[in-house]
Amino acid sequence: MNATLAAVVLSLFSAVAYAAAAVAQERLASRTTDSGTLRLLGSGAWWWTVVLNASAALLHVAALKYGTLTLVQPLGALTLVAAVPLGARVAGRRVSAVEWRGTALTLIGLSALLVTASGPAPDDVLSVPQALGVAATTAALIGILSRPGARPGLRHATASGFASGVASALTQSVTVAVTDRSGPLLSAQVIVVALLVAAFAAGGLLLSQTAYRGGLGAPLAVVTLANPVAAAAIGLFLLGEQLQGGPAGLLLAAVGAGVASWGVVTLSRSVLEPALPEPLVSTADEHPVAAVLALEPGSAAYEPSLLPKQPDSGQLTPL
Numbered sequence: 627m628n629a630t631l632a633a634v635v636l637s638l639f640s641a642v643a644y645a646a647a648a649v650a651q652e653r654l655a656s657r658t659t660d661s662g663t664l665r666l667l668g669s670g671a672w673w674w675t676v677v678l679n680a681s682a683a684l685l686h687v688a689a690l691k692y693g694t695l696t697l698v699q700p701l702g703a704l705t706l707v708a709a710v711p712l713g714a715r716v717a718g719r720r721v722s723a724v725e726w727r728g729t730a731l732t733l734i735g736l737s738a739l740l741v742t743a744s745g746p747a748p749d750d751v752l753s754v755p756q757a758l759g760v761a762a763t764t765a766a767l768i769g770i771l772s773r774p775g776a777r778p779g780l781r782h783a784t785a786s787g788f789a790s791g792v793a794s795a796l797t798q799s800v801t802v803a804v805t806d807r808s809g810p811l812l813s814a815q816v817i818v819v820a821l822l823v824a825a826f827a828a829g830g831l832l833l834s835q836t837a838y839r840g841g842l843g844a845p846l847a848v849v850t851l852a853n854p855v856a857a858a859a860i861g862l863f864l865l866g867e868q869l870q871g872g873p874a875g876l877l878l879a880a881v882g883a884g885v886a887s888w889g890v891v892t893l894s895r896s897v898l899e900p901a902l903p904e905p906l907v908s909t910a911d912e913h914p915v916a917a918v919l920a921l922e923p924g925s926a927a928y929e930p931s932l933l934p935k936q937p938d939s940g941q942l943t944p945l
């Protein structure tokens with residue numbers, strides 16, 4: 627098996643694991659209030675999502691060993707392909723036409739970016755000053771995106787995508803440095819960058835958990851789009867990677883970015899069909915008083931009250 631094929635296969639398995647973790651996170655987030663977020667640490671189900679994310683991350687690291695950053699990162703869009711139908715299956719519904727269209731547009735756009743960004747693996751790694759500069763810039767962006775305000779889900783998803791993309795880029799530097807036989811295995815550069823990888827990977831996980839509280843489709847699409855954007859920026863400006871095709875490649879990349887953004891907007895505007903109300907369960911067979919107490923206020927029909935017409939008539943007449 628050649629290196630490119632190995633990178634693609636490992637990326638496929640990584641995307642499926644990330645999709646399963648994202649669906650599980652969304653289900654947990656939908657049942658968790660803001661005040662109960664810390665309770666997730668005591669939830670076994672949440673720790674299973676951590677295991678899934680960790681497994682996906684390990685597969686992703688292995689893919690970065692065999693493939694370039696610009697090849698592996700866009701393949702993360704396959705997470706959408708797996709997560710959208712998987713999430714619908716778990717929720718007991720069908721994938722809507724809007725979700726299919728948004729997913730297709732996002733994948734088509736990212737595929738165009740993949741064609742232009744593919745190239746030879748970079749032989750350079752981030753130095754410690756470069757890694758610290760990237761970490762400081764990313765932390766500032768995450769702080770801005772995480773501020774209170776409107777549409778926190780999409781902003782937190784963007785922050786999560788940036789954090790994950792930077793973590794992947796830093797991971798590639800660690801992988802290249804560790805596999806390079808010319809230097810020590812645990813140099814100061816490797817240790818510092820590895821600590822930054824752990825910090826941004828954990829931050830991306832927590833940010834995605836917050837983003838999925840409002841739904842899965844649009845936040846996951848934003849994460850999938852922001853991740854390769856952040857990684858590609860590092861690859862192009864710091865690791866010597868180049869877009870293929872010259873001016874035509876730049877035009878194709880711009881069109882791909884526009885189509886992917888269109889897909890993100892489509893997913894963000896998709897509305898799930900409202901669930902049918904559950905039928906009322908009558909409690910009349912259990913106890914007549916319980917049946918009356920179960921009625922909603924104002925549900926009974928108006929009945930005229932009965933008052934005596936005359937004290938000596940012995941008849942009751944409605945008012």
